Amino acid sequence: MGALHAGHLSLMQRARQENDIVAVSIFVNPLQFGPTEDYQQYPRQLESDRQLCEQAGVDIIFAPTAEDLGIGERVKGDKGEGETRETRERGRQGRQGRQGSNYQLPTTNYQLPTHPNYSTPEMTSVLCGESRPGHFQGVATIVTKLLNIVQPSRAYFGQKDGQQLAIIRRLVRDLSLPVEIVGCPTVREASGLAMSSRNQYLTPEQRERASYIYRGLQHAQAAFIAGKRDRQTLLTTVEQVLALAKGVAVEYLELVHPDTLRPVNRVEEAGTIAVAARVGTTRLIDNIILRDRQPIVAIDGPAGVGKSTVSRSVARELGLVYLDTGAMYRALTWLVLESGISVTDRCAIAELANRCEIQLAASLDAAQPVRVWINNREVTSAIRSLEVTANVSAIAAIPEVRHVLVKQQQQWGQKGGLVAEGRDIGTQVFPDADLKIFLTASVQERAKRRQQDFLAQGQPQVSLEQLERDIAARDWQDSNREVAPLKKAAGAVEIITDGKSITQVIAEIVSQYDQVFARTDQRG
Structure with missing residues (x-):
């Protein structure tokens, strides 16, 4: 969504290494923000993003407007917010080639299809979806449009948002989209705090408190390596560390399967410990994958x-x-x-x-x-x-x-x-x-x-x-x-x-x- 940082840079670098042509999409998606969330305040810095992309050897920057993606009417009240003159002009030029057509892209959100062994709420209404209803439908809508427009061979997403990654992988399978979804490791600051565009909201003191989130996950990983596999022990290990950090309000702390997001009582092969917490007014997410696998x-x-x-x-x-x-x-x-x-x-x-x-x-x-x-x-x-x-x-x-x-x-x-x-x-x-x-x-x-x-x-x-x-x-x-x-x-x-x-x-x-x-x- 822009405000690119070292985490995004790692995705570009890997894509550059593995592909002949690299395209980066930059779009602050209004469909994934709730009414009380920070859509208006979300950082937008297209020019500095463009420079970072250029340094990384990116070939194409796809920075559409809401109108370009056929959702302009849904965000009419926010029209122009966050758009630079450059993006509006690019959208106007792109639309000139479509003059004379009354066709409008459908505006209904994509709904993840049901499956005999798969229930939609288990993917979209748990973890972040519980407090952000409609968020992942908004993500799925725009990601589907993006993949259909660009038609890439591969699309790269960070593991930091493990729920989003799992849902997008499921979406691609359900719709038989001809693209490989590549998950990339979370990039962290020196303290261990996961890189995020929202980190710039944090004060130095809040950054230090926020680093306890990853410390807790590390302690759980150490317990897992030592042979602890049950849900209660692993989550309690994280809670004990987070309790040491004043001002970190936990929204959820769960152990789920990394692919299905279903709760896991005991890690047999793989499990993800996922956490969301607020530090001040800033909402942060992180996770760590535990695998019972030899090297x-x-x-x-x-x-x-x-x-x-x-x-x-x-x-x-x-x-x-x-x-x-x-x-x-x-x-x-x-x-x-x-x-x-x-x-x-x-x-x-x-x-x-x-x-x-x-x-x-x-x-x-x-x-x-x-x-x-x-x-x-x-x-x-x-x-x-x-x-x-x-x-x-x-x-x-x-x-x-x-x-x-x-x-x-x-x-x-x-x-x-x-x-x-x-x-x-x-x-x-x-x-x-x-x-x-x-x-x-x-x-x-x-x-x-x-x-x-x-x-x-x-x-x-x-x-x-x-x-x-x-x-x-x-x-x-x-x-x-x-x-x-x-x-x-x-x-x-x-x-x-x-x-x-x-x-x-x-x-x-x-x-x-x-x-x-x-x-x-x-x-x-």
């Missing part, structure tokens, strides 16, 4: 960089399971070729993916430490052929294939305790991985390694020049495919492996792992 390490990088070898060794070193996602795509590619299906026959390949069964198992063979079966046929050696290697990227780029295999990978990862490698593990498969690594090396270095691998496996020899051309072509294909292109994940640690031994690379990753969990322990 996940995501290792991404281009072809031929040694991800499989490194990942297997890292898993063994850390006592985690190695999930060879690349072998799954190779197995399906082998089956496509074996079945005589053209690699361009997307429908036939999608049908084959839905009907196939892939199994992975550890092996004592150092050369092939993971055995692979597809439809009860072992293909451990066959999936490493030149023909499979040449076609696997094209097969992996088919959306239906990715949907089937990513779903299976994520099911395996629900309990964590694994190391996974691929092209998009940290960006798509496990975006909430505890440690993300991006391994890379020069094309020349990777060609030499690939030639040595072929020699060791008894494969036909290929010249270095040809291997370099093949690897460069594969890099381009992986980085430019429409679905889940190869990109360094936000927050990933980049390790350039040229001139380094496998032992050195493994040691570096293990060191990063130790640092991550040392930081986690300190936060708790």
Whole structure:
């Protein structure tokens, strides 16, 4: 809604890193404000917002007026409030192209549809919705309009408003909107206070009091790590901390499921502790997600960089399971070729993916430490052929294939305790991985390694020049495919492996792992 800060900047930076074009919407949505709320006072600073967007490399700023979005009549009494001459002029110019048309966008709020296992009030009338009736219908209305107008591949929202994020994800599923909703970690001030445009209402003394909100959540997280799982213990832990802060009036403190927002009595797999409180007249919200899951390490990088070898060794070193996602795509590619299906026959390949069964198992063979079966046929050696290697990227780029295999990978990862490698593990498969690594090396270095691998496996020899051309072509294909292109994940640690031994690379990753969990322990 504008008044952009470091939290919004983090969303822009991640979007910039993962996409070719980045658009930022700025609109103070009147539909999500109640009659006694701060719509008129809400900070509007379009020019400074524009400068921040420019610094972040944003390509497009979408700053519509209420009239542009077809809700002008509903806020007629507030017409012009908060709009600069620039936004009004932009709206006027945009409307000139529609002169002669009497069509008006419908003004009814979007109502979340009912579902056999889903009740609307459980999403919109709990937590913030209890004291802000109609708020989330207003959010859903404008977000739906935004997504329909801009038609993005991905939309980025902060985890700070976990209820809004859950509702938008549900909305997108219910309406089958072709967009991926990406939740991003909450950005905090040095005191731990969650970044918010409303923080500027706080005095220095109030900011200090407000920091107790996150301190309480941290104490609950520490209790969870220590084995406490029941609702009463976790919420009482937060209450005890908040009681130390004078002037913090708690509106609600709840433990809910992060996806459904239903109350949770005991955290089995995941739970969100959500809190809203007023400090002075300023209403603040925050939350923390608790997951009963062992660590996940995501290792991404281009072809031929040694991800499989490194990942297997890292898993063994850390006592985690190695999930060879690349072998799954190779197995399906082998089956496509074996079945005589053209690699361009997307429908036939999608049908084959839905009907196939892939199994992975550890092996004592150092050369092939993971055995692979597809439809009860072992293909451990066959999936490493030149023909499979040449076609696997094209097969992996088919959306239906990715949907089937990513779903299976994520099911395996629900309990964590694994190391996974691929092209998009940290960006798509496990975006909430505890440690993300991006391994890379020069094309020349990777060609030499690939030639040595072929020699060791008894494969036909290929010249270095040809291997370099093949690897460069594969890099381009992986980085430019429409679905889940190869990109360094936000927050990933980049390790350039040229001139380094496998032992050195493994040691570096293990060191990063130790640092991550040392930081986690300190936060708790």
